[in-house]
Amino acid sequence: MKKIFLDKGHGGSDPGAVANGLQEKVLTHKIIEYAVDYLFANYTGFELRVSRAGDQTLTLSQRADMANKWGADVFVSVHINAGKGTGFEIYVHPNASPQSVALQNVLHDEILAAMRQFGNITDRGKKRANYAVLRETKMPAVLTENLFIDSNDAKYLKNEAFLKAVGEAHARGIAKFLGLPKKAKPQPQQKASDGKLYRVQVGAFSDRKNAERLAEELKKKGYPAIIV
Numbered sequence: 001m002k003k004i005f006l007d008k009g010h011g012g013s014d015p016g017a018v019a020n021g022l023q024e025k026v027l028t029h030k031i032i033e034y035a036v037d038y039l040f041a042n043y044t045g046f047e048l049r050v051s052r053a054g055d056q057t058l059t060l061s062q063r064a065d066m067a068n069k070w071g072a073d074v075f076v077s078v079h080i081n082a083g084k085g086t087g088f089e090i091y092v093h094p095n096a097s098p099q100s101v102a103l104q105n106v107l108h109d110e111i112l113a114a115m116r117q118f119g120n121i122t123d124r125g126k127k128r129a130n131y132a133v134l135r136e137t138k139m140p141a142v143l144t145e146n147l148f149i150d151s152n153d154a155k156y157l158k159n160e161a162f163l164k165a166v167g168e169a170h171a172r173g174i175a176k177f178l179g180l181p182k183k184a185k186p187q188p189q190q191k192a193s194d195g196k197l198y199r200v201q202v203g204a205f206s207d208r209k210n211a212e213r214l215a216e217e218l219k220k221k222g223y224p225a226i227i228v
Contacts, residue, residue: 034167
């Protein structure tokens with residue numbers, strides 16, 4: 001059973017970046033909630049925890065400690081950028097393990113592809129930084145920066161369908177990295193028989209030869225046929 005830890009950036013007394021009527025802590029909450037819903041709807045073989053269920057205040061070390069003590073197999077921290085730039089980027093620690101780099105590669109491709117369904121999103125690339133949640137976690141870990149809150153990117157961040165697509169792309173990337181089995185699609189239920197039998201009549205003829213000719217054609221095609 002794989003353990004997935006998702007970190008909603010900022011929260012509580014720390015709203016994160018704020019601009020254009022948006023708050024980073026609200027956007028990261030929404031993106032991860034969409035990711036959680038998608039994972040549980042489509043995959044099996046995992047357990048999942050989030051750093052905050054609602055709008056709690058947590059330090060960076062608390063987030064890493066929660067994942068470490070639980071023994072998570074993967075750690076993904078979701079953020080929104082600021083600084084009047086544009087586009088998507090994803091980080092690992094400068095001393096990242098090969099597993100972290102593999103996770104970075106998978107998530108980068110999934111998320112960018114989902115974003116580009118909505119417009120020409122800039123790829124700011126796969127980067128490295130000494131962020132606390134990447135430095136202090138003991139499992140494969142990445143941090144995503146999902147567009148800029150204080151630039152023209154805000155038009156995407158105000159679109160609920162865009163946030164949903166980004167969250168689901170995070171989920172698909174994590175599932176792919178961990179090799180999670182997909183849920184079997186439910187088969188349509190067959191209605192129980194009511195015990196009745198139904199007869200289909202395919203023709204009525206005044207000339208018996210015509211009736212016999214049709215009966216022979218039906219038999220050749222595998223249908224039982226009788227003349228009454």
